[in-house]
Amino acid sequence: MIDDTRPRESPVISTNGSPQLLPIDAIARTRAPAKLNLFLELVNRRDDGFHNIDTVMVPIDWCDQLQVTRSVDPGVRLSLDWLPSREIVAQRLQIENDPQREASMLSIPTDKTNLVTRALMRVAEVFELETGFDCKLLKTIPAGAGMGGASSDAASAIACAAKLISVSPRHPALIEVAAEIGSDVPFFLGLGSEPMSAIRATGRGENLAPVAMGGRLDFVVIYPSVSLSTAKVYAASQVPADPRNAADLVLSLANANHEAIEESMMNRLSHPARILAPQIDEIIESVWRAGCRTCQLTGSGSACFALVRSPVEARRLAKKLRASLRETAHPGGGAIVAATRTTRVPAIVSIH
Numbered sequence: 001m002i003d004d005t006r007p008r009e010s011p012v013i014s015t016n017g018s019p020q021l022l023p024i025d026a027i028a029r030t031r032a033p034a035k036l037n038l039f040l041e042l043v044n045r046r047d048d049g050f051h052n053i054d055t056v057m058v059p060i061d062w063c064d065q066l067q068v069t070r071s072v073d074p075g076v077r078l079s080l081d082w083l084p085s086r087e088i089v090a091q092r093l094q095i096e097n098d099p100q101r102e103a104s105m106l107s108i109p110t111d112k113t114n115l116v117t118r119a120l121m122r123v124a125e126v127f128e129l130e131t132g133f134d135c136k137l138l139k140t141i142p143a144g145a146g147m148g149g150a151s152s153d154a155a156s157a158i159a160c161a162a163k164l165i166s167v168s169p170r171h172p173a174l175i176e177v178a179a180e181i182g183s184d185v186p187f188f189l190g191l192g193s194e195p196m197s198a199i200r201a202t203g204r205g206e207n208l209a210p211v212a213m214g215g216r217l218d219f220v221v222i223y224p225s226v227s228l229s230t231a232k233v234y235a236a237s238q239v240p241a242d243p244r245n246a247a248d249l250v251l252s253l254a255n256a257n258h259e260a261i262e263e264s265m266m267n268r269l270s271h272p273a274r275i276l277a278p279q280i281d282e283i284i285e286s287v288w289r290a291g292c293r294t295c296q297l298t299g300s301g302s303a304c305f306a307l308v309r310s311p312v313e314a315r316r317l318a319k320k321l322r323a324s325l326r327e328t329a330h331p332g333g334g335a336i337v338a339a340t341r342t343t344r345v346p347a348i349v350s351i352h
């Protein structure tokens with residue numbers, strides 16, 4: 001139950017008590033980062049059909065772009081496109097000649113099933129807004145990749161709305177909306193004023209704890225042309241008799257000890273995901289052949305990532321992998337390969 005002290009729209013009382021309603025047509029812009037799960041363990045299956053998990057996630061600088069404008073018209077309207085273009089993304093995945101696969105992988109809903117729309121409708125409801133929002137979403141984060149694209153977009157929408165109605169993004173009602181929209185949405189809202197570059201999440205994913213980082217990490221992320229259903233991967237997973245603990249990884253991150261990080265990374269969803277999408281094994285093998293020892297699934301997949309030592313090594317490995325994957329790719333077996341680095345949550349929201 002949302003407490004009844006929450007501000008109403010007119011006037012919206014900001015956290016410091018003075019009304020600071022931003023004008024209609026005010027625009028909030030942000031870049032919604034993707035995430036990688038460096039550690040994901042299944043603790044137990046809950047009665048509500050979810051799993052309690054223990055996961056350590058890092059945001060990476062592979063971002064969707066979101067713009068939210070205050071509108072005098074109630075409701076939420078969303079337009080969406082892919083960057084650099086839907087055609088180019090389809091060509092990179094080699095699905096441009098397969099309308100069915102192209103639609104299933106690139107057709108993202110713009111109705112209330114889009115998490116941006118859902119999140120903003122809930123914010124308008126909770127704060128009893130009489131106006132609405134017009135949104136533009138430019139996608140680069142693949143869907144069904146285990147990279148948190150939809151969840152990050154939802155958190156970014158909440159952060160933009162908070163700025164537009166002059167409410168703290170840490171307002172309890174907004175944190176509650178985030179947890180309701182998806183298990184990973186709270187992660188992208190961060191922990192508070194101090195931006196974080198790694199967070200440990202337990203429960204469904206809504207209980208967050210800070211993780212100290214001894215420095216930025218560099219990765220090569222590979223998204224094969226297959227998207228996986230999170231529900232199907234979890235349904236095919238097995239809770240281990242003796243779940244592992246993320247403590248070793250947390251310590252190695254604080255010390256920036258790469259060998260120890262590599263030793264303590266794991267993802268319990270990797271096995272079921274690789275059975276559902278054998279392409280993942282081809283990706284992991286290509287990374288090994290390219291001389292990189294660590295390659296791990298993120299979240300429920302299908303994207304994998306290799307941990308490397310520097311941005312230079314990331315760019316070099318990405319180039320090598322693009323070439324080798326192009327050679328071995330069977331028709332429709334394209335992949336998107338990117339050199340990325342850790343970034344921070346919450347993402348910065350600018351007002352125009």
Ligand SMILES: C[C@@](CO)(OP(=O)(O)O)[C@H](O)COP(=O)(O)OP(=O)(O)OC[C@H]1O[C@@H](n2ccc(N)nc2=O)[C@H](O)[C@@H]1O
Nearest residue numbers: 049050051146147148182183184204230231234299300301
């Ligand atoms: C796997 C993770 C890891 O970070 O992210 P992605 O791979 O999706 O990015 C998350 O746990 C994704 O959590 P969330 O975003 O809530 O998953 P949803 O798509 O809403 O849930 C789809 C289904 O997955 C199962 N599910 C989800 C979360 C969880 N902690 N336990 C579960 O068993 C449930 O059957 C749920 O109905």
Ligand SMILES: Nc1ncnc2c1ncn2[C@@H]1O[C@H](COP(=O)(O)OP(=O)(O)O)[C@@H](O)[C@H]1O
Nearest residue numbers: 108113114115143144145147148149150151153
């Ligand atoms: N803003 C959004 N971006 C991408 N997909 C979305 C969005 N909102 C809803 N979806 C739906 O969610 C599905 C999963 O998207 P994904 O980015 O894998 O989410 P997450 O990793 O956050 O669970 C997509 O296939 C799409 O149908």
